[in-house]
């Protein structure tokens with residue numbers, strides 16, 4: 144690393160539009176309904192590139208492969224007549240899991256959170272410290288902001304010791320993808336959002352400096368932000384403190400692009416886990432003020448809209464979702480286990496199977512649908528159903544047949560959820 148020039152050619156890869164959204168579609172049936180939301184947004188001047196994301200973990204739990212997502216996305220694009228860019232994300236891959244995504248995907252999220260804090264060769268960490276100090280000094284006034292980054296030697300040394308091994312691992316995964324696809328055929332994201340502790344803006348600058356030195360043309364970066372990002376429910380934390388951190392991170396990216404030669408379309412990726420409504424406004428304000436881009440990665444909450452649609456359809460659909468609820472209660476611990484760090488379910492707040500059996504479709508939908516103003520909304524039920532998608536996977540053809548039989552009502556729920564609760568609230572018109 145010591146011999147690497149400060150600015151190296153980082154122009155490889157595919158660029159993204161200013162705004163993009165990671166859309167989960169666990170069962171691969173909702174692409175047309177999702178694209179209908181994005182098409183409606185474009186008519187309002189909000190241009191957002193869809194990126195289908197499905198992690199290795201989700202594929203394993205459902206029993207699908209990346210080729211299945213590729214087929215579903217391509218078919219949806221064809222059937223919807225979508226004429227704009229779209230991508231397929233190998234979400235949260237490492238060196239061991241990237242192989243099966245190499246052919247199907249053109250967006251790779253290099254997850255190096257597990258390498259944070261691992262020892263790196265002393266020369267590599269030292270070279271990173273020297274580079275940061277040479278390029279940025281001991282204090283950096285953030286462009287367009289009143290915030291100042293503390294880059295004193297002790298801080299930079301601690302950050303380099305923590306993140307140098309993670310950046311080196313990102314380099315190894317990146318080069319594996321290049322060896323298979325060539326340098327120009329994909330978008331690179333680097334994620335550290337599943338780390339144990341949030342990254343400060345100063346640490347983000349150190350990480351970007353290390354990624355540039357590795358020659359990675361990173362286009363989106365997903366730090367761990369302050370606060371809790373539980374799956375499918377709202378942000379837990381102080382939205383104003385989040386806004387200040389997000390704004391500082393946007394400024395750090397501007398500084399990194401200008402100084403390190405990283406791609407001009409580099410932007411933050413927020414791995415939201417879906418539905419972080421209380422920070423959508425603050426994020427939107429920063430996007431409007433700074434002109435920055437954003438990748439919003441959502442979880443597979445499209446599956447929950449399928450459940451809402453089946454509940455509202457009554458009859459067999461409603462009977463099926465009540466059956467799923469009974470099973471979810473019985474198998475709660477097993478279903479929640481892989482998601483233990485990103486859900487907070489209070490078992491005492493879960494309605495019993497007997498209670499739910501008396502509900503009609505609108506009552507079930509009201510408990511599940513994420514409308515915090517609705518007195519029937521129950522975030523505990525919502526989180527448990529979110530992780531219960533395996534039960535629908537186990538029901539297999541029966542579940543898919545119900546989706547087909549109730550296509551119009553399910554599609555409507557998927558489209559309005561994505562458009563009205565997410566896209567219109569977080570992305571400004573260009």
Ligand SMILES: [Zn+2]
Pocket residue numbers: 235334336337365414
């Ligand atoms: Zn993530």
